Amino acid sequence: MKKVILVFSLVFAAVLSSNAQDVSDNAIGIRFGGGNGIGGEISYQKALGSNNRLEIDLGLANDFNDFKATALYQWVWNLENQFNWYAGFGGGIVSNDGTGIYGAGVIGIEYNFSAPILLSIDYRPEIGIAGGLDGLNSDVALSVRYQF
Numbered sequence: 001m002k003k004v005i006l007v008f009s010l011v012f013a014a015v016l017s018s019n020a021q022d023v024s025d026n027a028i029g030i031r032f033g034g035g036n037g038i039g040g041e042i043s044y045q046k047a048l049g050s051n052n053r054l055e056i057d058l059g060l061a062n063d064f065n066d067f068k069a070t071a072l073y074q075w076v077w078n079l080e081n082q083f084n085w086y087a088g089f090g091g092g093i094v095s096n097d098g099t100g101i102y103g104a105g106v107i108g109i110e111y112n113f114s115a116p117i118l119l120s121i122d123y124r125p126e127i128g129i130a131g132g133l134d135g136l137n138s139d140v141a142l143s144v145r146y147q148f
Helices: 002-018
Strands: 026-032 040-047 052-061 066-080 083-095 099-112 117-131 136-147
Touching (some): 040 066
Antiparallel strands (some): 026 040, 083 099, 099 117, 117 136
């Protein structure tokens, strides 16, 4: 039984490493969503390894009086050719009728063009931890980023 588990583990590790996708060192762009009354966000991604990255988003609303700042740790896997999927977790701060702290998850799919453009769509569930946020909020967004 130990040999079967060992062989299965080695095969699983080989599949994961062969499907790992090198992520761009940096990417910056716009994330168009609708979470917590904040529509668009400026989005920045920084590679932390060959298949993981940090994403930081900042959205402003209501004459720049309210904001939403989110940081997410993400893992990226290759689906096929230039398609990748990713998942991760993180949290943030929102100022929308009071300041609140929330936890967030993310799952999405992206297309990496031959040009340095990255197009993605993702789903981000957010749950209020403290402050003015209550319960579970959902955010679906389309993002366009320039990679460098």
